[in-house]
Amino acid sequence: MNRRSDTWLAYFMILPVVAAVLAFVIGPTWDVGTLSLTSVVMGQERGFGTLSNFRALFADPVFPTVVKNTAIWILGGTILCVMTGLAVGMFLAIDSKMTMGLRAIILLPWVLPDVVTAMAWKWMLHGQVGVIGDYISRMGLTDGAISFLGNPDLVMWMLVIVLIWRKMPLVALILCAAIRSVPSEQLEAARMDGANGWHRFRFVVVPNIAFSLTAVTVISMIWITAEFTLPWVMTGGGPANSSQIMSTYIYQQSFQFFNWGVGSAMSVVNLVFLMTVVGLYLYINRRSWAAGGNS
C-alpha cells in the first residue's frame, strides 16, 4: 500500500520534466522527422512518405560545399580546440601566482555573449577598417590589408580561429582540473622509473585524464555542431556560400527561403551525425578502464 503510493508519488514528481521533454524535445524532433519526409510546395503539404526533400538536398550544388565547410568547422574546430585546450590546461596546471590569476581571467572569452564576440571579431578582421589587417600591413608583412572574411579560402579558417578563441578556455579549465587531479605519486613513481617529461605526459597524464579528455572532446563537438550565432553574425555564410555550414544553411533554407522540406531534411542529417558522435562517446566510455573508476 505504502509502497504503491510511493511509486505514484515518484511518477507524479517527474511528470513536469517528462512533459517538458515531450513538448519541447521529442515533439519538435518528431515534427522535423515527419516534415523531412513530406513534400511541401508553396507552404502547402503535398503528400507524406517521399524522399524528394533528401533528393533535392543531395542535388543542391551548394550542399557539397556545406558538407566540406561543416567538416572543417566541426572536425577542425574540435581537434584544434581540444589540442590547444590541452596545451593551455597543462600550462595552467602548473602551480604559480601567474597561473592562478590566469585561471580566473581565461574564462573571459567564454562569458561574453555570442553576438558581441562575433561583432567584435567581424570588425577586427574587416578588410578595410579591421585593426588586425591594418596592424599586419603596417608591420610590412603584407602589401595591403587582407580581407580575412572576404577571401573564400581563408574565411572558414578565420571562423575556426574565432571559435577556438571562444570555446577553448572552458576546455582548458576542465582539462586543467583533470591534470591537477592526477595522483602525484604516479608522476613521482614514473620519475623514479626513468620517465622524462614527454613519457610522463604520454604514459601517466593522458591515461589518467582519458575520461575527461573524451568527454570534453564530445561535448565540444556537440557545442560546435550546434553553434550558429558566431558564423551567422560574422559572415552569414558568405562570401558566396564559402562559409556556409550546416547550421547556417538550415537557418537560411528554412527561415529565409522558407524551404521547410530541405531544411528539415538537413536537420535530420545533422541529427543522425550528432547521435553517431554521442553513441561513439558512450561506447568508448563504456569500454574505457576509466569508466570503472580509478580505485
Add this chain to the structure above:
Amino acid sequence: MGSVTLRNIRKSYGPVEVLHGIDLDVADGEFVVLVGPSGCGKSTLLRSLAGLETISAGDISIDDKVINGLEPKNRDIAMVFQNYALYPHMKVRENMAFSLKLNKVPKDEIESKVAKAAEILSLTAMLDRYPKQLSGGQRQRVAMGRAIVRDPKVFLFDEPLSNLDAKLRVQMRSEIKELHQRLGTTIVYVTHDQIEAMTMADKIVVMKDGHVEQIGAPLDLYDTPANLFVAGFIGSPSMNFMSCTAQGGKAVLSNGQVLGAAPAGLGEGQAFTAGVRPEHFVIGSGALDAPVTLVEPTGAEIQFTVDIAGDHVLITTRDRVTARLGDTLNLSVEPGKLHAFDPETGARLGGV
C-alpha cells in the same frame, strides 16, 4: 654494492628548516628503518635520497659517489610508495615492465626479469590483471615487483604498509624481510610504527623534529635508549616515567618510597626522571607498595595499572597473578633495568 652516506643534510621550505643536519651511514645490504612521529622529517629525508626533493645543504652519496644533483632516474634507486602508485591503466605485467621499457631493454630480457620478479612475489597468476582487480596486499607486491625488476642499488620504502589492515601488515612485514634476506639489496624504509621498525630493521634511526635522536640496532635502542624520547617511543606498551631523587644510591620517589637502585654516576640528591619498562617490574618481592587501579588480561600476559606516587604505572607479567582492583602489589625493579634521564634535557644519565 649499495652503501649510502648522508652528510649534514639540511632542507628548508622558505625560512622553515625541516631537516637540521642529518648524518647517516648505511652499509651495503643493510636494512635501515627511519622511524619517528608524523612531521619528524623522515619522509622528507627519504624523498631527498630519492631525488624527488632537493636538499638545501649537505651531501648524499651512493658508493662514495655524490648524487646530489642527479635526476631520480639516474640515481639507481627504486622506491615503493605508501599508496602503491601503480599505473591504473596498465596491467600488472606492464606496470612492472614500464621502467625497463623506458630504458629500452630488449623485449625477451624484460619478459624474463618480470617473470622472475613475479615468481619471487607469487604474482605469476596475476600478471594480466589490472591493479584495480587486485587486493591491497597484492598491489603492494606489484609495487615491490616494479622496484625489483630494475635491480637497483638501493630500495626505498615510504610507509608501504600503512594502507593495509592489521593482519595483512604483519604478513607483509615478514614478506619484506624475507625479500631483503633473499635479494641482499640495501633498503631504507620509513615508518611511524615502532613495531615495524623493531621487527624488520638491522639498524633503526629514530627521528624527531628534523633531528636524529638515536641510531642503533633494535635491541640496543630498546635496552639503552639515549634519551627520554627514544625511551618512550620504542617499545609497546611504552616505558613508565616517574620523578625520582638519588639518595644513598637509591631512586627515591616523591612520596619517599624507594623505587630501586639508582644507576651509578648520579650525584647525591640529584633529581632525575626514572624510566622502567612494564615487564621489568617484579611482583611480590619488593618494598614498593602500589594499589591496583586497572586489571587487563590479554591472555599471554596480564597488564596491571598501579598508582605509584600519584602516577599511573603500567606493569605486565606473564605469571598468573590474581590481584584485583583495590589490592596492593609489592613491587621491585629488576636490577639494572632502571633508566635515568635528565628531567630538563631528556638525556640519559648515569652508567650504562
